[in-house]
Amino acid sequence: MAAAAAATNGGFDAIVVGGGIMGSCAAYAAASSSASRGGGARVLLLERFDLLHHRGSSHGESRGIRATYPQARYPPMVRLAARLWGDAEAEAGYRVLTPTPHLDMGPRADPALRAAIENGGAAEVVGASDDSAASWPWSAVFRLPEGWTAASSELGGVIKATKAVAMFQSLAAKNGAVLRDRTEVIDIAKQGDGSILVKTSSGEEFHGANCIITVGAWASKLVKSVAGVDLPVQPLHTLICYWKARPGREHELTPESGFPTFASYGDTCIYSTPSMEFPGLIKVCAHGGAPCDPDRRDWCAGGDALADPVARWIDELMPGHVDTAGGPVIRQSCMYSMTPDEDFIIDFVGGEFGKDVVVGAGFSGHGFKMGPAVGRILTEMAMDGEAKTAAEAGVELGYFRIGRFEGNPGGKSC
Template sequence: MASSTTYDTIVVGAGVEGLYTAYHLAKLKQKTLVLEQFPLPHYRGSSHGQSRITRMAYGDQNFYTVMMKEAYQLIEVLEKESGQQLFIQTGLLCIGNENDPIVRGSAASLQQHGIPYEKFGTKEQKQKFPMMSFPDNFGFVIDRLGGILKADKILQALQTQFKKYGGTLRDEEPVVSIDPGDSVTVQTTKGSYKAKNIILALGPWAPKFLARLGLHLPLQPVRISVCYWKEKTPGQHSADKFPVFLMEGGGGDFTIYGLPAQEYPGLVKICLHNGPRIDPDDRDTVNNNWVMDSIQQYVQKHFPQLHPIPAVVETCIYTNTPDHDFILDRHPKWKNVIIAAGFSGHGFKLSPVVGKVLAELAIGAKPSYDLKPFRIDRFKNTSKL
């Protein structure tokens, strides 16, 4: 058993949000411990896998576009520190009905923030991206700065740099209990630790664990089917020809995203941004047929140059809030208990900035961004706070 050790901050959860937070804290010379319940690397949460989409375009949610400007800069810093390429610029193609927020809002936001973009109709789409098939009333916006984040490599780089800056990372060490107060005592399966602050970046385990601290938030884990589709003509969907894309329909109720053939040779990643509700400890017993039916029909209709049955299916977990905005806030009772949760399937790209503001909260600095959209009290009518 490890003896009791005191830290400035303990971060629980070594997903991308927890690791980026710990990395920033360590760079600020804070004595920081990261606790992770599973052996690393693991594939049970929300941060694993080789790729994620990144983008400046964020429709009507301008505060994310503002945050993304610095997120890009911070990824560049990590690239330089690690000596690795962590970002591939392909452009992001926003797809939807001409009047859908994803098309109209993205163009307006990109223009407002001086980000290079292009807007066009179906005729131009067929010339630029002939492997796609969409109705004549569709509109398209290319965010020129969009692309692919190398997710697994980012996690590895953060672990390495965190340790270089003096941080301590303990995996295979589940937290058994937290005793909040002027300082926080954390009991794990292997030892006891004290800290001035604790940051809970628990991913899909947040609803269960936060309930033990008297916080019942509207967080819902869902299982995402990560599908890869084989090209009929090899090389047609490579990263130099095929952008990452995002399509919304039905007022945002039906969202599809895709990435070029990058991870598996000749396989394009296209997924539904939704899935069945799950318990993260019982994730594979749910009925997933409606997800697979929806995505297969979509690929068959709009991507005729792909085989309509996925060649590979993997899984990931989103933890959704009702408004799909994050929770970045202090516990209502204990101000040194900081919560990072509900990233709703779009947290990875923003993690460099999320980690920065969580570190600022921990050291008592003014956050670099307005955190009002992410406060817990927005759920006061639907939650036990």
């Protein structure tokens, strides 16, 4: 590590580029680590746009959390993140995560659903696909097609997205980090003394012992320009849809009534959070979107293509509970940063940077819930050269290496 050189130059222990959920969590983890080592205010967070902007993937009212993944590599990271969410809330003195149950449903023989149930420790609802079995939880809301099943798990919940990002930024500042927005990074270079030099579009320069890159949909552009490394991360324009609960059904769909976050497997991948952020409305969305350039987005692209399948799903599986006439009441634009295999990229950039520059990217529409874990892992990789927390939690980082795409553009698809 180049800590001694950076200190000589009056620099920072860590420079975090990108202030979304991953960068904000990394800045907090780095500032906490630096403070515990007696380093003082030695962490810098640089954000290209305003703090808490809506141009990327970390804004909005809600995200869900669940441990039911078809890929066995994710539940340990979710459980680590759940613990770190709690630790951060305790330090902040307020909540950003409302716990709920979680429900997975889909064709009984669907291999992804079967794997998710097993990996997440979910309990399958026996007889859920039988109309005569009306006693399973939430059977009054959902009408499952023939051949479908459902499984419930305890680890679910709704995360207030923008509030969560703000919490980690506040905690980073509390622990001595310096936060700068409207500061675009245009170059990152390794100096002869071993330090990292970060240059901005305004001509400012910052020295750091290491650098953590978490710029979301802009990751491919920045990493290619500063390191010549190709990251196969495709930004997708996606749509967040809120639908109106039918009169008399509003309370039934809330966390207070025990309603879960849920995901549906099958031809259309559907996900939802309970009615919470907008009274009388429930968030139900389709996973996916259309390719886009984050600097030249058509904010209306793909609206009907993403909303219509959700309306059909609601009409079939939640009859009498949600009104789909006229489409969603609220439509909010967002972006995915999608890798070919939908797995994350968490790795050292390598080359001349060695282990002094790390990148977290390609969170593919399902990474927000794991932000505190990813931030801690990136920080430990950058500052210590290895992620001990990941190893202790059973998180296998080999799946997230950049090298998996070499000679295999599709990566390690599940």
